[in-house]
Amino acid sequence: MPRRERNKFVKRGEIIELLIEDYAFGGKGIGRLRNKYGEFVVFVPNTIPGQTVKTQINKSSKKYAEGKLLEVIKQSVDEVEVPYQDIPGAPYINLPIKKQHAYKTTSTLELFKRIGKIHDIETYFDEFVSSPSTFHYRNKMEYGFSAIGYDRIKKTDIDAFTLGFKRRGLWWCGENLNKDSGLFDAQLEDNLKNIRNYCEQTGLPPWHGPKKEGFFRYLVIRKSYKTNKLLFNLVTTSYDLPKFNLNKFADYLIELFGDRIAGFLHTINDEIGDRTIATTGSLNLIHGDDKIVEQLLDLNFEISMKSFFQTNPKSAEKLYSKVIDYALENKEAINNTVVLDLFCGTGTIGQILASKATNTKIIGVDIVASAIEDAKENAKRNNIQGLQFYAADVGKFLSEHPEYIGKIRTIILDPARAGITPKTLKKIINLNAERLVYVSCNPATQARDIEHFAAAGYNIKKLSLVDQFPHTAHIETVLLLEKE
Numbered sequence: 362m363p364r365r366e367r368n369k370f371v372k373r374g375e376i377i378e379l380l381i382e383d384y385a386f387g388g389k390g391i392g393r394l395r396n397k398y399g400e401f402v403v404f405v406p407n408t409i410p411g412q413t414v415k416t417q418i419n420k421s422s423k424k425y426a427e428g429k430l431l432e433v434i435k436q437s438v439d440e441v442e443v444p445y446q447d448i449p450g451a452p453y454i455n456l457p458i459k460k461q462h463a464y465k466t467t468s469t470l471e472l473f474k475r476i477g478k479i480h481d482i483e484t485y486f487d488e489f490v491s492s493p494s495t496f497h498y499r500n501k502m503e504y505g506f507s508a509i510g511y512d513r514i515k516k517t518d519i520d521a522f523t524l525g526f527k528r529r530g531l532w533w534c535g536e537n538l539n540k541d542s543g544l545f546d547a548q549l550e551d552n553l554k555n556i557r558n559y560c561e562q563t564g565l566p567p568w569h570g571p572k573k574e575g576f577f578r579y580l581v582i583r584k585s586y587k588t589n590k591l592l593f594n595l596v597t598t599s600y601d602l603p604k605f606n607l608n609k610f611a612d613y614l615i616e617l618f619g620d621r622i623a624g625f626l627h628t629i630n631d632e633i634g635d636r637t638i639a640t641t642g643s644l645n646l647i648h649g650d651d652k653i654v655e656q657l658l659d660l661n662f663e664i665s666m667k668s669f670f671q672t673n674p675k676s677a678e679k680l681y682s683k684v685i686d687y688a689l690e691n692k693e694a695i696n697n698t699v700v701l702d703l704f705c706g707t708g709t710i711g712q713i714l715a716s717k718a719t720n721t722k723i724i725g726v727d728i729v730a731s732a733i734e735d736a737k738e739n740a741k742r743n744n745i746q747g748l749q750f751y752a753a754d755v756g757k758f759l760s761e762h763p764e765y766i767g768k769i770r771t772i773i774l775d776p777a778r779a780g781i782t783p784k785t786l787k788k789i790i791n792l793n794a795e796r797l798v799y800v801s802c803n804p805a806t807q808a809r810d811i812e813h814f815a816a817a818g819y820n821i822k823k824l825s826l827v828d829q830f831p832h833t834a835h836i837e838t839v840l841l842l843e844k845e
């Protein structure tokens with residue numbers, strides 16, 4: 362085995378105090394250790410420049426180290442108080458939104474320089490698109506039950522009945538959400554403690570992570586901003602189910618939320634994996650409807666518990682508008698042509714584009730069959746013509762349809778976080794389209810792919826950043842690429 366090179370500053374496992382001086386892409390705070398040998402960088406995820414933190418080093422190489430955040434010893438002068446319960450999913454909630462935007466912009470542009478080798482990326486920077494709502498923007502939340510809690514004063518695990526989120530970095534340990542986190546629905550989250558009390562009083566056990574046993578597992582809620590309705594899904598194991606009255610629980614939810622309840626579903630998940638939806642097991646409707654309706658740019662979308670839908674619909678409207686603007690910039694390359702919408706999910710982009718273009722045929726491709734079913738249903742409901750959807754792997758689809766080579770002028774790409782595989786990327790390049798609109802939820806993989814597109818003659822024309830998830834490190838990017 363090759364010998365791991367050591368540095369002269371810090372060892373794995375060591376606990377140190379560190380001043381965070383800078384921000385790197387993906388929400389990593391940068392601290393620096395200095396001694397007679399020079400300067401050494403330590404990354405600490407989920408920290409803010411100006412904070413002094415206690416961190417435990419979990420990666421250490423010759424060039425840099427990375428630590429896990431244990432405690433914020435001193436806050437940054439930039440931090441402000443907010444009236445919400447702090448949760449691991451919103452590490453930057455105390456940082457004013459303008460500062461968050463500035464960190465996201467500089468760190469993303471830096472990434473395009475470093476990974477994508479686009480050293481003049483600023484020249485193509487179009488705009489930073491803010492989320493219309495800074496708080497209460499999410500339309501879905503998954504809360505977990507846990508038999509292990511955490512005593513913040515004694516700093517130790519305790520036996521408990523918790524409903525909320527995992528404690529940051531401790532997969533086995535839950536923490537109660539006792540009030541609004543500022544991200545989802547305030548009424549729902551202010552009532553979560555009542556739901557927890559109701560469940561605890563049944564005497565049935567919450568899930569015990571290490572033992573992989575228990576009855577209550579998750580409570581998943583979807584919200585429609587169009588109708589203000591809530592769709593509930595309680596996930597439990599099956600063994601104690603005869604002791605739990607699902608209809609009575611539905612009545613309790615109605616007592617709490619009245620006619621805001623769209624429906625209540627129950628999922629049986631006996632698998633030990635940490636997922637809400639089991640591959641085996643069942644999803645049963647106990648009360649009301651199994652879907653909610655959401656509106657995006659005047660189109661209606663029916664969303665079931667399982668289907669993918671953008672988590673911040675108001676910001677998704679802005680994201681999609683940007684994609685459509687870039688696509689329609691050259692109308693000649695859209696109207697009366699065939700456009701490929703690759704990695705199309707529930708087909709939202711294709712539907713919006715078809716409704717705004719003239720005589721355009723849009724072919725949507727996604728690997729998830731249920732997303733394609735939803736895409737077809739939604740297109741029918743919105744009465745949009747000219748769309749064809751295929752459930753297939755994009756690479757395989759392109760191999761099976763050589764007739765598109767040289768015939769496509771515009772392609773929309775919106776892959777998952779992993780980006781585009783090298784083989785599929787080659788096939789996309791092979792289509793020889795004039796223009797690509799590439800949307801990404803992970804600019805690191807997008808920047809990697811851009812280097813290949815650039816080598817094939819595609820130049821960046823415009824780049825926009827869209828803030829779909831305020832208070833997190835996530836950022837979505839939209840790129841317009843054109844062939845020389």
Ligand SMILES: C[S@@+](CC[C@H](N)C(=O)[O-])C[C@H]1O[C@@H](n2cnc3c(N)ncnc32)[C@H](O)[C@@H]1O
Pocket residue numbers: 669704705706707708709710726727728729732753754755756775776777802
């Ligand atoms: C970011 S989502 C796209 C969302 C979509 N544009 C929308 O607005 O609904 C990425 C999509 O890529 C799909 N996907 C992942 N790997 C794929 C593959 N190899 N072939 C086709 N689709 C794939 C996923 O199922 C997912 O729906």
